[in-house]
Amino acid sequence: MSTVIETRNLTKIYAGGFGGQEVHALNDLNLAINSGEIFAYLGPNGSGKTTTIKMLLGLIFPTGGAIEILGTSDITSARVRRNIGYLPEGAYYPDFLRGEEILKYYGQLYGLGGAELQKRIDAVLEEVGMTNARKRLMRGYSKGMRQRIGLAQALISDPQILILDEPTTGLDPIARKEMRDILARLRDRGKTLLISSHELLEVELISNRAGILYGGVLQTLGTISELLTDRELTIEANGGTVESLATLADKGIVTEDRVGEKLKLRVAAGIDPYDALNLCRDAKLSLVNVAPRRETLEELFVRVVGEARAKERSAVS
Ligand SMILES: Nc1ncnc2c1ncn2[C@@H]1O[C@H](COP(=O)(O)OP(=O)(O)OP(=O)(O)O)[C@@H](O)[C@H]1O
Ligand SMILES: [Mg+2]
Known part of the structure; x- marks a missing residue:
């Protein structure tokens, strides 16, 4: 088991604009994500999940600490970029494009082209079960289909790591189950998944390990079976x-x-x-x-966040 993502004391402070206060969005995050696992990155609204993800993707810069991905701190190198697929929350794609056109566009961004790109497009469409709908316009896609094209987009460069922000939000139970099956299959094929989600029932069903963030501080970290014991x-x-x-x-x-x-x-x-x-x-x-x-992940979440809030209140008063 090797570590594919590692953060050491990763910290982000947003500067306050116009006399506003600075925001300590993430404090000293130490996290190691191992190859082949589905890691659930959890926390209430505003706890710092997206901030972390954006730093891992090199979209924003840390205030402090370090990130290593696939053994290098040069996280914006072409090799690292090609090995991280990203599905943003509520990913939007233009209505007038066909599913396969979107994949072509993203593939080109990675420098793919010609027969190689065509092969990748076929493979990812198959992977997410969208081969038959590939020529349809986005306009005609259901939410579940859009989400699957989003996932196909994240897979286009055949990355080792997938970072998915809310992959099952807004999907009906059948589409959710399908998404879960796809994600589990990707894990079984050796991909490493980092999933941020508020849908704790889903998360409990598919992840190996989870971390709960509150106020920019990692409160709890462990495997699902460690966290949810018969206590x-x-x-x-x-x-x-x-x-x-x-x-x-x-x-x-x-x-x-x-x-x-x-x-x-x-x-x-x-x-x-x-x-x-x-x-x-x-x-x-x-x-x-x-x-x-056995405590459910949802109960654990409510308990951990509740305790962190109570501590915060007692520190203020
Ligand atoms: N560009 C920014 N400038 C200033 N503050 C920001 C910025 N982006 C995020 N924040 C603040 O940083 C904190 C963490 O936000 P972040 O978006 O990382 O939370 P999150 O865990 O992704 O929340 P959600 O579940 O709502 O998506 C919040 O207090 C947020 O208001
Ligand atoms: Mg977010």
Whole structure:
């Protein structure tokens, strides 16, 4: 496993214009992305994702720190450029062009031409399942088809690395599944994918590793299975009073749902399951079901961002 993208203390401060305050968009990012993985780069709006991506692409310059891509810090060299495909968020292509014309245009930007370019166009159209629609105008493409042409565009130079900003946003469940399958296939063929997305269910299904950014600071980093461990317990039970449930909540056993007699309780991570069951007995609950529960990526995200926000608030006050 080799590292294809590495950042060391990567920092970006935007200068404030007209007396405005400067924005610390990214602070000391240390990140290594390995070959053949799908890395999910997550964070709420304004957390610094696009800023990072733009620096990796050489579109804006870091204020501090270093970037290495494919073993070189010369990230605007032709070799690096050819090896990074980029799908911008909400990529727009002119309505009057045909799918294949767009690919031709982008291929030429990479210095491709003639039979070689034709071969690449055929290959990427096949890759994204758009061979039959290649001669249709963009105007007539659905959102899913546009997104697939966008991906084909990112693939035209046969890059080792793909950087995709919100690849599944606005797609219906079937188009999403298709996009997911295409991305997984690309990963299996050895490509490295960096995906920025707010669609955490999608991300959880396809990525190997994730990082969560907040306020320009990387808050959490790990493989999906490290991040989402079976740490919690869900208990279904009957009974309980407002008081006894409040007592349980104080001890980390929180009522998630209460319909009549029926309860669903969540036991916080770190509480011994036997202790939890004893506490439920003390609260006169009758047990219906006990199950381990894996946190979803969405829950992890909400928790991590919530904690970072709380820390920020307490630092200000
Ligand atoms: N050109 C710029 N000049 C000044 N500030 C900027 C500029 N671009 C971004 N910012 C600020 O930097 C911070 C990070 O923005 P960025 O676009 O990287 O966030 P993001 O994580 O991509 O958000 P989103 O999920 O909304 O796309 C924000 O506070 C944003 O307002
Ligand atoms: Mg963004």
